[in-house]
Amino acid sequence: MDSVLTEAIEKDLFNELRWLVCSATEWDACDKLIGEPPRIPKIQEPCLHLKVYAMDSTFLHARSLYEFFTATEESITRNEKRGSTRLTWRDYSLTARQTSNKYDQFMKPLHGRVMHLEKDRSGHDEIKNEVVNFAVDILRLWNGFSQNPSVKPYESLLNKFRVRAIEDAASVAKQYKRYGFECPFSSAISAVGRT
Numbered sequence: 001m002d003s004v005l006t007e008a009i010e011k012d013l014f015n016e017l018r019w020l021v022c023s024a025t026e027w028d029a030c031d032k033l034i035g036e037p038p039r040i041p042k043i044q045e046p047c048l049h050l051k052v053y054a055m056d057s058t059f060l061h062a063r064s065l066y067e068f069f070t071a072t073e074e075s076i077t078r079n080e081k082r083g084s085t086r087l088t089w090r091d092y093s094l095t096a097r098q099t100s101n102k103y104d105q106f107m108k109p110l111h112g113r114v115m116h117l118e119k120d121r122s123g124h125d126e127i128k129n130e131v132v133n134f135a136v137d138i139l140r141l142w143n144g145f146s147q148n149p150s151v152k153p154y155e156s157l158l159n160k161f162r163v164r165a166i167e168d169a170a171s172v173a174k175q176y177k178r179y180g181f182e183c184p185f186s187s188a189i190s191a192v193g194r195t
Contacts, residue, residue: 001153008087009154013068014161016061017142021169021185023057024135028184029176030054031131042179055131059114062134066107069098069141093150102137106130132184139166139188163189 030051034041047053071088079086089096103110109123139162145151146158166185173183 001157005092005154006157008091009157009161012087013065013158014165016064016068017138017162018165018168020058020061020065020138021135021165022172023054023061024132025169025172025183025185027051027054027058027131029173029181033176033179033181043176055128056114058131058134059110059127062138063110063114065138065141066100066103066110069138069145070100070103071097073097089145092145092154093148095150096145096148098141098144100137100141102130102133106134135185136188139185 030045033043034045034051045051067086068088071086071090073090076086076088076090089098106123106127108118108120109127112118112120113124113127142158142162146155146162151158166183166189170183170186173181173186
């Protein structure tokens, strides 16, 4: 295994996944326990606008991971010509690119909400309901990537950090357990198993 790529999993990819699932868990708790007016909240909002902060964080980390897993050869080559050194699936394997219908559907509003002030606001309302779905989709991409035969040397490390990220998200959910809230990703741990 390449030590630079190992370190990228341990520090960069894990960081992105952990904050993605933690912020999506916080958003889900706010959505289910506080909701939007006229719904009567089950709890007081822990922090003014927390749901929006969590949504924005989820979008930011989802975008980074979507770009890692789904970047096309064309975009990678274009970035390399511009001098960009972005980490992508191709750093690990020439055959490990993943695809996502969810990202294809929401790429434009995701970029428009997170990275740019787009004049075209189409899709910006619908994307607000995709927070947990983005995280679920990224976990699916993470699984597909780690199970790709050409990424085999990194599989156990990827699985280990996937489980750790979900465990961190479960810790976020614990503060709401007495209200009947559970982490939306806890069942995903058993899909990989503990490594």
